[in-house]
Amino acid sequence: MPVHETIIDQTRLFDTAELSNSQGNHAWIRELIKFGVITNQIARDRFKTETLYKTMNEFLGRSRGEVICIRETLQPYRLGMIQPALESVLKDYTHAFHIEFDPSSDPIEQGYIAIKTDWNTTQLALQMAIDGWITADGHRILTRYITERRWDVINNYTINPILSIFALPDQIRLAEQIMKQLIQWMKDHNYYRRKKITAEGEFLSIERKYTWDDIILDPAIKQEIIENVVDFIKYIPIYQANRIPTKRGLIFYGKPGVGKTLVGKVLASQVDSTFIWVTAAKIKNAESVTQLFQFARELQPSIVFIEDLDCFAIDRHIHFTPILGELLNQMDGIVENEGVIVIATTNDLQVIEPALKDRPSRFDRVLEFKLPDVELRKQIIMQALRGKTANGINIDRIAEKTEGFTGAHLHELVILATKVAIEQKDYDESNIVKLTDTHFELALNQVQKKKEKALGFYIL
Secondary structure, eight states, X not given: OOOOOOBOOHHHHHHHHHHHHHHTOOHHHHHHHHTTOBOOOOHHHHIIIIIHHHHXXXXXXXXXXXXXXXXXXXXXXXXXXXXXXXXXXXXXXXXXXXXXXXXXXXXXXXXXXXEEEETTEEEEEESOXXXXXXXXXXXXXXXXXXXXXXXXXXXXXXXXXXEEEXXXXXXXXXXXXXXXXXXXXXXXXXXXXXXXEETTSOBOOOSSOOOGGGOOOOHXXXXXXXXXXXXXXXXXXXXXXXXXXXXXXXXXXXXXXXXXXXXXXXHHHHOSSEEEEEOGGXXXXXXXXXXXXXXXXXXXXXXXXXSOGGGTOBOTTXXXXXXXXXXXXXXXXXXXXXXXXXXXEESOGGXXXXXXXXXXXXXXXXXXXXXXXXXXXXXXXHHHTTTSBOTTOOHHHHHHHTTTOOHHHHHHXXXXXXXXXXXXXXXXXXXXXXXXXXXXXXXXXXXXXXXXXXXXXXXX
8 A cells, every 4th residue: 555645734633633532532543654644744844754755765666664774862962973974884885865954944943953072162963864875786775864852841852863774674684784883983983082071961161270289188099099090091901901800980088178079170181081070960860870871981981070979879778769779780780881980979988878889899999088187288288378478477387277177178268368468458569468377367267167168179
């Protein structure tokens, strides 16, 4: 039976549907589907259906019921990779034609979309296209990609590209092979590789490049981090050659303001790998955990830096969630995390699920970031004073009087002392303050009142 294409009015269709539902009769809907009726009159959807069926008949010589389809739903960021992948993978095929969606037929829809491929780089990606290809021995393949919008409960939407390959039934193996090659090409040419990004694929805005000199830590802790992250990534090819697992997990724990987050900034700046920064707000459900680790595996070597692990990985005997279950599975499940380093921070190690923190196959190292001792406090104060006039200040005395201060408190102390100097007009003709012990005494009184609060880590 031939396929009859018909456009029907959407409003009439919905009215009829309501009447049909009230009567409990859905037979007419099955008939519409059987005869290939398009139920949406928007030009974009006509492109997706009418144009496709017409092209099938003309190029493949068959109607849609006689054609096989290999289909893949891709991540939104892959939209800009599809056309280059087709041109590269099918470069030895004859390119018979290329059909694009004409936005003039529907001004609401755009033919192209802007995709950010780096912090300062944007490229245009075609949203919908149909291409015909002919192999050297005369076989014909039809490729099509379109975008679908998925809306959430607050009417935000994501664009999901759908890539399809159409061929005659006896060419199903060829179509499957082509799809596999296209997906592999997109993995190999992923523009996120070795970039610094969020879990949602946004490029991180790190205001400047941090170095190890920007953070004052216990030398033993700093060396442990360098060995288990920086050196580990450097030696991954050697580990792989000797069949040593190349996944690693570290937990940083300690009070707010001791430098856990700053280490993440240093690693993002210094390590030549993909860096994925994850905040608790971005871990919305188990699916987001799955996507995060799929992202990290594809972009390896990669560092996944998870802030505030205690927000969603509390001991399962206290509170079990699907997020925790998926995190346990992704860190030590069927799929290996080769080339992936997971670093998590927490202010409260005791509440973390034991199967995470106590099992080497998930987190191999648990590092405590302690409050700085008097010697480290002196170093942090001197670091915070860089670029300021502070002749004659008794740093030893200030360090002794700030026991129990975090690095954040000490940087805040220098900021407050500077504000005190400004208020007292103790600055030169170039507006540079002249700090004295008196300024620090007044500032100490202010800091001691609020040092128990989490202030964040300042770098001046």
